[in-house]
Amino acid sequence: MHFMKHLIAGAAALVMATPAFAEFPDKSVTLVVGFRAGGGSDAAARILAAEMETQLGQKIIVENKGGGGGAVATQYIRSQPADGYTIGFAVATTFAFTPLTGRVDFTADDVDFIATTHGYRTVYAAPKEAPFDDWAGMIATAKDRGWINYASIIPLDRAIMQYIGKKEDIAVNIVPTRGGAGARQAVLGGHVDLGFSGSNALPMMEDGALKVIAALNPEGIAEHAQIPTLGGLGYDVAASEAAVFFGPKGMDPAARDRLEAALAEAVKSETFRDFVNNKFRGFETFRSGADTAASIAADTQAYEGLMAVIAE
Amino acid sequence: MDLILTAIWNALSLWTLLSVAGGVLIGIVIGAIPGLNAPMAIAVAIPLTFAMSPLSAIGMLVGVMKGGGFGGAVGAILLNTPGEPHSAATTLDGHPLAKSGKPRKALQTALYSSVVGDSCSDLVLILLAPVLAIYALKAGPVELAAILILSLTLVASLSGRSLAKGIFAAALGALLATVGLDLETGNPRFAFGYIELYDGLPLAAVAIGVLAVPEIILRLQDGRQAKTARPDATSDGEDRLALSEFKRLGKPIFRGAGIGTAIGALPGLGTTLAAFLSYAATQRFSKQPEKLGTGALEGIAATESANSAVSGANLIPLLTLGIPGNLTAALLVGAFLIHGVTPGPMIFERNAELVYGLFAAMIMANVMVLLIGSLGLRVFALIVKVPPHVVYPSVLLLCVVGIYVSQGGFFAVWLMLIFAVLGFVMIKMEISVVCFIIGLVLGPMIELSIRQSVILLGRNPVAIFDHVFALCLVVATPIVAWILIRDRARLSDG
Amino acid sequence: MALLWWIIPAQVNDRGSFGLPPSLAPRALAWVMVLCGTVLALQNTRTPAQPGTGLNLKDIVFLAACVTAVGVMLMAMQAVSGWIGRPYAGFLCVAPLALIAFTALHGRAPIWVYAFNAVAVPALVYVTFWWGLRLPLP
The missing domain is CATH 3.40.190.150 (Bordetella uptake gene, domain 1)
Incomplete structure (x- = not known):
């Protein structure tokens, strides 16, 4: 038809x-x-x-x-x-x-x-058993421990995370992963504290499989207004x-x-x-x-x- | 339960049946063309599914995937042209058997083992997917690194006459696999300024280059030297798989299915590893290990059941976690998204009807592969009867065209040509091409997972004791290697 | 076995001149390769190659002929598809000639085989890839 x-x-x-x-x-x-x-x-x-x-x-x-x-x-x-x-x-x-x-x-x-x-749209995703629920919690955990493990996919997300690490004075262990699947696997399995993800993390969040704590794109996530953008968190960067x-x-x-x-x-x-x-x-x-x-x-x-x- | 029955009933509609059958046909044909493979077949079929209902579309793609797997075996057995690295394991015994005048027997073994392996892993998927997925997730970079290191001992058992040459070939493969952008730093390695190399060497081009083209060149040379490349004519009766023979293959088939299912459920390991592991295991436990590699049915059965089992089991992480286990599965995720199916832990609640429909379609696809495959056997076996001076020149052209199309450009074709030279030299020097492929495929996986492990454990070395399973595997590796090497020594003595 | 000798030093040279990125892992990997290669080379000097194996001149000449044939075909396809900006122009012009060349390499073929390969095979490829699969060729 x-x-x-x-x-x-x-x-x-x-x-x-x-x-x-x-x-x-x-x-x-x-x-x-x-x-x-x-x-x-x-x-x-x-x-x-x-x-x-x-x-x-x-x-x-x-x-x-x-x-x-x-x-x-x-x-x-x-x-x-x-x-x-x-x-x-x-x-x-x-x-x-x-x-x-x-x-x-x-x-x-x-x-x-x-x-x-x-x-x-791109976001930061965290495992559902992570000891934090939002961005401030993540930063607090990282400061407390001194470091976080971060699953990166592309050079841009790595650069942005390095920038955030510098601003917040936390050590970011950047774990390279192969494509979106590798990063998602690391996040879902709880092998890292935070990972970069495309919009396919959204349905996973809706299912309760992981937490989405911030959006990297300046427009944010329209249907989930509670997710802050990096700009909203006071960082002068975006993807x-x-x-x-x-x-x-x-x-x-x-x-x-x-x-x-x-x-x-x-x-x-x-x-x-x-x-x-x-x-x-x-x-x-x-x-x-x-x-x-x-x-x-x-x-x-x-x-x-x-x-x-x-x-x- | 009602829901499940409705779903299955829906799946049995004529349209779904037709689209699955169509998918299987497309898969077999494309998979059998030298240079094209199952991922290519799916990429070609995706646009065809745009106008279909989600169930027909997904049924068709699953059909393409399964058909493509068998098609790959057809190419590997008849022409020694594996479209994907895992088919390289099938060529080990499949091609010698076909060359010795029993192409039908080889194809039948491949077909039946592949369908059995596939059905086993589909059953596991249908019954256990959600539970398995949770366990599979626990395998992080550290565990994967340990499994991969253990698998490296494969090189020992597949390295042909000289162990040193086998290790050399694997090392060369792993070295070539480091070509491309380094994932950690983002800097190119060995790219010589070509951006085409930034994503690494295209595997299909290398596999066809190293395995298929040298074989064609050798055949062309045979023709020139007036040797008959024609297989000896065998009577039809001999060229058929007897039931008793098939029964004897039960062990390797189920072993392969088990290995394939386990590996497929763990995301990030892949089909090639499963195929070679199963082959090595069969060699280890076979009563006549010296026959493997010369056209033993066991060898074909082991590899085909393992790599088909992976394709079913791959859907476990794919459906429940959205994590594709290999390229074919990655393409399927894309297709699922297009048709509004979002993989995730809640898929059984959210898309229940579709998921159970998909399960029904998978079983249907297995039956279709069996039916269409059996009908096709006669046709495929005829290829061997075509005069060699028609077959080999055309296959050479097909390899070029196939790589051009699947890799999108001349660059990959030139690479194929370069690797053809390498492959030809390696065959002449009796260096194991198979070990080269293992190094090429496993090398980067091992490198990445070790580097990830080091980063993860770097700040927190005590965490290593959380990974008891991985530690056990690492300790077991030298033991397994020693056993395999001892076996080799015994074999060459006897 | 001379080739093995030649490959390994070449690999080592590559490594020195290349300057790997400042990440530890690739360098470590590279060193493992060098080590492995050296061990192999040593082994090969100790056990001299048996006669009858390895490459002979005839093989190399034939290999070179095949590679040249495919290479010339690729270059011709690239050139022709550059002149005529339509899909398949290059393929349709060059493939028949290439097949004739491949068949000649095989040798000992009756004339009808040349004709069949040159006409039917490219046509079949064209039909499958373009009409069947909608994939563009040069």
């Missing part, structure tokens, strides 16, 4: 989108997803790609080039022609944080942004993560605008909104290409400050 609906919508869009003159796009568009096939980020990209197909009236070929948190896909996109027929999908920190680590040779200025389609569509530097403006408009429509679809809110448990947000570039520039500045504090 669903499929038929798309088909009809697609056919309708095709008829409407083919006026007398040849307009972008007149052939299939390749979307390079910067993550392995099958994860939450990839699923969002594929849903959006399906919606864009109905908007643009052309096939969208989804290709996965995972690795380096979107860096591999970014490198690839930079080598492609800037005609709008090859675009990429990565996250905000790919451009705002990864370049600061000095491991890649691109910055946010080396690509053109098309749009931000949705936001990610703002969002899904970003981008293309090679100097993209054809007409094509870029067309893609941005298609994405602006695509994010309004019921399928996508349901996915983001109820399945992915991120949050809805749409930013134009220009706004995306501005917010990434602001993030970069904030992270530079963060790195400076850690390096002190």
Whole structure:
């Protein structure tokens, strides 16, 4: 049923989108997803790609080039022609944080942004048998004992925790884990005191399997107002993560605008909104290409400050 | 109880049945293509499920997972092209048997052991999942490190003629596995400036490169030197698994199923370890250990039942904790999320209907693998009858295409080519490629869990006495190693 | 066994020039590798290699031929897909030629095999991967 609906919508869009003159796009568009096939980020990209197909009236070929948190896909996109027929999908920190680590040779200025389609939410989770229930309790426990064990997943969360450790004068034992699953295992099994987690910790908290004591994203967790944000706790840091569509530097403006408009429509679809809110448990947000570039520039500045504090 | 019955009844609807069957078919076909594997099959199938009802969708994906497992064995046995490192264990006996003109027998053994192993672990999952999950969680980095260190003694029993070469190969594998971003510091190791290497060497590319491509090159060379690579024609009667033979395989199959279930329930160990452990155990307890590696049915049965058992047991941590045990399971979590199923301790209350439906679908998928697999046996066995000058060039192309598609780019294909050279050299030097794979897969796990343990215990050394189980395992390791080495010495004497 | 000798010093050299990150564990791991390698090398000098095993020149030449064939195919695919910006262009142009090369490496094949491999096999791959699985190829 669903499929038929798309088909009809697609056919309708095709008829409407083919006026007398040849307009972008007149052939299939390749979307390079910067993550392995099958994860939450990839699923969002594929849903959006399906919606864009109905908007643009052309096939969208989804290709996965995972690795380096979107860096591999970014490198690839930079080598492609800037005609709008090859675009990429990565996250905000790919451009705002990864370049600061000095491991890649691109910055946010080396690509053109098309749009931000949705936001990610990230939290600090603690085991349910932890001797504390909130952030203040965690800090008190850590001060009392002198140290806490913290399960880290990505360089950014590690940097933020180092920053907090410095501010609070506690020793943070950073335990590296492989991906979200490794960190969750460490938290659920009570092998660490605190761990970084994506929004998949929320249903676990609702089930009483773990405690969520703070949110790293500045927007906080709308449905659980009691969870404080780092900003609310008086720290001048945050992890703002969002899904970003981008293309090679100097993209054809007409094509870029067309893609941005298609994405602006695509994010309004019921399928996508349901996915983001109820399945992915991120949050809805749409930013134009220009706004995306501005917010990434602001993030970069904030992270530079963060790195400076850690390096002190 | 009512709820459970309704759930099972729902699962038996025609749609679910069809989607499970479709999933199994997709899984077998993709799994059998050189270079593609079960995770790839799931990634391909996920978009197909977007428009389905959650139960059909999950049923289909479970079908793909199980079909993919068997498909992998098909590739491993007939063409020596394992799509995942754990299939490397299946090639040890499966491929020699197929080459000796009994491809059907090898496939039948794989199919039946895999279905038995799978069903056993599914039963455990259905009956004990919530309880087991709680125990499994208690195994932290310290316990995992101890289990992994003990498993390293595997190298001793699988290292072929020279123990030193086996250790060398494992060390080389472990060294190559350190390529990529170091998890602790976030700095690249041995990446030579390629960001493609930041996430480590792609396992599928290395496995295909080291195991499959050299084999193809050797076959091509055979053709050139006018040697017949064709297996001797055997009568159909001989190329079939007799019931009595199957009965004799009971022990290795159930041992494999036990090992697979235990390892699968502990998140973070994985299929490869289970397959090799089971193989080594079978070798240890076999009445004719010298036959293993030359095409013994026991070897196929042990590995296939173990790695299929893992796939069922993997769902224990996955469903109850949301922790995937391997790549395939990780993809399943993503798919579950898309279909509104959130894994977690309360899943049996919140999504009861779906969970019991899933259990029914799993059993259904086992039956389907058996049915479709049996029908497919004839077709698959024909591959061996295709003239070699058609098979090997096409398989070479398929390996390239498969790696390109599954790893997303030319980079992985070049890596595959480099590792093909390495594999070819290793085969010629009689260095165990299998030990290399064990090092490659276990090395990083051991490294990570030891480093985690050191960090965790660093501030609190007394805590080590909380880990009595781990301590026992560490103490047992040299003893087990000594026994295995003594066995080797006895074998080579006799 | 000469190769074993060559691999190990190369590994040691790598280590020196590479400068591992300032974390203890990888360095410790690396040292274990070096140690293991040295022990092996010593063992190999003590027991000379038996004749008849190991690589011979013919193997190396054949290996090089195969690797070159695949390598040239990859480069050609990359080049062609760069010229024509459509999916599968590179694959469809290059794969038939590559298969002819692979078949030639195998040798002793009747002409119909060359034709079959060059036409039917790429077509089959194209149909399965694109129409069946919707996966893009170069």
